[in-house]
Amino acid sequence: MMLFPPTGLEYVATSAKAVTERVTLLDLRYEPKFSEIDTLNAFIKGNGIDIICVGIGWDRQYDEICQLLNRMPQDITLVVGGYTATEKVEEFFNACPSIDIIVRGEGEETIRDILLGRDPKDTLGISYRHNGTIVHNPNRPLPDVNSLPNPDRSLRRSDYSLSINGVRVKNWGFDAVLSARGCPFNCKFCTFSLNPLGQKRNYAARSVDSVIEEISGLKANIIMFSDDNFFTDPRRAEEICDRLIAQKIKKRFFAQARIDIARYPSLLKKMAQAGFKALFIGIESPHDRILKQLDKGFDQNTIRKSFEVLRKHPFFYNGYFIYGNIGEDEKEMLYIPRFAKEIGVDAITCTRLRIEKFSALRELAENTPGYHITKRGELYSDKYSYAELKKIGRKIKFSFYTPSRYVKILWKNIFIVKFFTFKEIIFLFLTAPAIIISVLVKEHRRGRLYESLRRTFIKNT
Numbered sequence: 001m002m003l004f005p006p007t008g009l010e011y012v013a014t015s016a017k018a019v020t021e022r023v024t025l026l027d028l029r030y031e032p033k034f035s036e037i038d039t040l041n042a043f044i045k046g047n048g049i050d051i052i053c054v055g056i057g058w059d060r061q062y063d064e065i066c067q068l069l070n071r072m073p074q075d076i077t078l079v080v081g082g083y084t085a086t087e088k089v090e091e092f093f094n095a096c097p098s099i100d101i102i103v104r105g106e107g108e109e110t111i112r113d114i115l116l117g118r119d120p121k122d123t124l125g126i127s128y129r130h131n132g133t134i135v136h137n138p139n140r141p142l143p144d145v146n147s148l149p150n151p152d153r154s155l156r157r158s159d160y161s162l163s164i165n166g167v168r169v170k171n172w173g174f175d176a177v178l179s180a181r182g183c184p185f186n187c188k189f190c191t192f193s194l195n196p197l198g199q200k201r202n203y204a205a206r207s208v209d210s211v212i213e214e215i216s217g218l219k220a221n222i223i224m225f226s227d228d229n230f231f232t233d234p235r236r237a238e239e240i241c242d243r244l245i246a247q248k249i250k251k252r253f254f255a256q257a258r259i260d261i262a263r264y265p266s267l268l269k270k271m272a273q274a275g276f277k278a279l280f281i282g283i284e285s286p287h288d289r290i291l292k293q294l295d296k297g298f299d300q301n302t303i304r305k306s307f308e309v310l311r312k313h314p315f316f317y318n319g320y321f322i323y324g325n326i327g328e329d330e331k332e333m334l335y336i337p338r339f340a341k342e343i344g345v346d347a348i349t350c351t352r353l354r355i356e357k358f359s360a361l362r363e364l365a366e367n368t369p370g371y372h373i374t375k376r377g378e379l380y381s382d383k384y385s386y387a388e389l390k391k392i393g394r395k396i397k398f399s400f401y402t403p404s405r406y407v408k409i410l411w412k413n414i415f416i417v418k419f420f421t422f423k424e425i426i427f428l429f430l431t432a433p434a435i436i437i438s439v440l441v442k443e444h445r446r447g448r449l450y451e452s453l454r455r456t457f458i459k460n461t
């Protein structure tokens with residue numbers, strides 16, 4: 001996904017910049033020539049780089065990442081960090097002899113210690129090689145979020161803009177702002193606020209002043225709040241909206257939220273005034289039994305009531321749902337798209353239940369007969385194999401995303417949310433044919449063009 005900058009890595013690079021002569025930040029998604037290892041190595045050598053730091057934040061392309069790391073210059077110290085690197089410390093050390101140090105958890109303070117040459121044995125939060133063994137130092141206490149400098153955007157070598165299947169929609173700039181870390185809730189499936197050490201990041205919010213200062217310095221016009229839940233403290237969220245309105249900061253925002261936000265109509269009103277356009281809301285399931293199992297803290301009736309309020313406000317609502325839950329049958333899973341339509345969400349994102357390393361559902365999943373977890377944390381059962389769940393996922397998707405849904409999405413964004421300016425609508429219509437062709441080409445390459453068209457326009461079976 002090329003839309004957003006690598007926030008965590010940018011925090012680390014900014015922190016590194018304060019103690020080094022020069023930092024070069026490469027986002028390989030935007031500079032594909034550097035995915036070619038010889039070109040990358042020539043760049044490293046040619047620029048006198050003496051320490052390489054790599055961020056691995058997503059549990060994808062593991063083998064490709066290891067291959068790349070193993071072919072980096074052997075005489076330069078290689079430091080790796082990020083969510084996935086932390087979760088898989090032993091695996092990365094085993095698969096990549098080239099790695100010298102793995103920074104576990106939040107890396108701003110640790111990178112500074114490393115660059116300042118502190119003895120590894122005294123550096124908290126790292127695992128490192130020593131005399132043929134791997135040493136794991138104690139965790140580093142989590143830093144005060146207000147002590148961390150904001151990501152330095154001048155380190156970027158490219159702007160972040162929308163690209164759909166390789167078609168660049170040029171006039172939208174995107175950026176991400178992290179206004180708070182952690183979340184006070186404990187939904188059982190969620191590891192968002194656990195750093196991968198299993199160490200809970202209690203909710204910690206940055207000052208309103210610093211958030212406003214960061215936003216007012218941004219070039220991009222579409223801003224995502226990367227917080228787990230931007231509205232955890234509704235009074236603070238309202239204060240941020242007040243300041244955005246008072247300072248006439250004209251940006252379009254979207255954020256992740258819980259349905260609880262429906263309890264604050266005055267906040268919802270101000271959000272619309274301040275430029276909020278879309279909310280990504282964790283609904284997870286329509287079934288009370290499953291909501292209870294996930295410890296979500298609300299039931300179906302509360303979801304329905306909340307959406308009665310939310311629908312009155314001009315936001316685009318994307319509902320997150322989880323299917324393939326423990327004990328959930330196909331009929332229950334297929335109720336998701338119907339329920340989503342009933343409550344009035346505009347879009348859905350449905351994912352299979354994952355059981356990550358420190359998931360509070362692990363014990364239940366392991367002790368429920370007939371359920372299994374793959375090495376990558378995917379849950380499946382004797383009744384619903386991984387392939388079967390994937391099929392159900394496609395049925396859910398196609399019963400929600402019908403042609404009339406796409407029309408509704410466009411209608412809502414143009415006339416209700418007013419996401420697009422007039423110029424952008426024209427631009428979008430001009431780019432639309434190229435986007436549609438790129439989607440068709442992609443489906444064709446995946447060998448499922450006919451099936452996708454049939455499911456969209458004829459019958460979803």
Ligand code: B12
Pocket residue numbers: 001004005006007008009011012053054055056057058059060079080081082083084087103105106107108111176178182190191192193225226227228351
């Ligand atoms: C915002 C967000 C997104 C945004 C994009 C954010 C972005 N800027 O790119 C969106 C909504 C697009 C998104 C999409 C997805 N996301 Co997401 N997302 C998040 C979220 C909520 C916040 C990320 C963030 O900004 N964290 C704050 C920063 C400061 O933390 P950090 O990135 O971990 O970085 C720190 C350390 O890791 C370390 N560090 C990082 N890099 C480096 C590098 C070095 C050298 C060093 C020393 C240290 C270091 O220091 C950093 C600063 O303290 C996290 C959950 C969370 N709370 O972290 C999930 C999370 C990262 N997402 C996750 C997932 C699974 C996804 C998706 C795959 C979901 C899906 N099924 O589509 C997609 C994949 C996107 C892709 N790349 O293809 C998982 C990743 C788990 C994993 N191991 O794979 C997470 C952890 C949530 C979870 N537990 O499920 N996501």
Ligand code: SF4
Pocket residue numbers: 183184185186187190191192193228229258282
């Ligand atoms: S699902 Fe949302 S509310 Fe629940 S713990 Fe995770 S981030 Fe917090």
